[in-house]
Amino acid sequence: MNLNRVSPGRHLSGKCFAWAIAMVLMLAGAAQGQPDSAGGPDSSGSWKPVKSPTPPPAAPASDDGMLQTVLMVAGAIVALVVVVLVVRILMKKMKEHAGSSADPVTPDRGVVLNGFRFQNHISTGQSSQVWEVVEGHSGRHFAMKTLLPEKAREADMRQFLFHEAEVGRELAHPNIIRIVKVDHSKHNPNFIMEFFPSGSLKLKIMHKHMDFIREHGHSILKQAATALAFMNAKGWLHRDIKPDNILVNASGEVRIIDFALARRIRTGFGLFRKPKCQGTRSYMSPEQILCKRLDGRSDIYSFAAMAYEMVTGRPPFRGADSRDLLRKHLSEKPVSPEFHNPQVTKEFADFLLRMLAKKKEERPKDFHEVLMKLKTISVFKGQKVQAGAS
């Protein structure tokens, strides 16, 4: 089975309509042309040829005649209804089959999967792709994250993707991307989420949209911190907070994405399990690098590294190689963000450095504290403190 480019529905409906008409005509014809006596076995058991029907002598209209006509019309209507119903069921089945998960589908513009048409390719990562898709019956736009075909064959990779979707599903928050549907199929593992156009904070930083960052930076940080306070309070650590995983639209609204590395904050017996060492090097907390047990303060460190990059255009540390970079997270004091951008206020710079403390005990205790503080300071000089919700 291949690429399911267009739904065959229209073609089919024309054919079936012709069928329906033909059936009705046949029924009507059969009823009309019915001879008084049809061919059949005679009393001796042998078959007689059917006589060609001779028209019955004209008779005055009778109740019998009327009844026959009514029955004929009713029969035709019933036949038509049955045909239409069958056609509709067939069309539904064919639509479902167009892009069903039973066969591997290679994402491409115009291809349909589970009723969603691939519209625009957004990004390709190490194991997955993100596409803007359009839902066939509603015309609404969504984003689909789907495993690359070669990765979809690996059970581990599928579990990884489903884990990401399940975490997202648990977290209903205005600043966290909404996961709508998960397709657990083997051939086309994917999930559908709210489409949030405009790209990531990383893009804004890379393209040096400093005016935008100046205008919305404070609000972006508050929205991200609100979402993370919620996530941590629900018992989840994101573990991969970075500018790439913060989507920002043209009005400065924020959605946090990518829960692939999210893990439950360990409590009870979970405290004895050894955590896995995962993360993105430029934003990993010292305890994350050392594979220690994590709590919300690890996300605070990554949040600060992300904020540092947002206001200065560079992460707090750069290394000659990955070892060097990790070593700096563990033991080097970051340069104050004011050094890279004199427009950053001293209060905000000091607060960032506190969130980047090597020892988690020296950081704010949770995102609620981060939010309280953010409400009392401005990020850039010459700006009023924005105490509002966003």
Ligand SMILES: Nc1ncnc2c1ncn2[C@@H]1O[C@H](COP(=O)(O)OP(=O)(O)O)[C@@H](O)[C@H]1O
């Ligand atoms: N819901 C979405 N709406 C719009 N763009 C999205 C959405 N989710 C992801 N993207 C885009 O795809 C990129 C990669 O998404 P992400 O989930 O972080 O994948 P990866 O696992 O490859 O890091 C994001 O940086 C963003 O540009």
Ligand SMILES: [Mg+2]
């Ligand atoms: Mg990502």
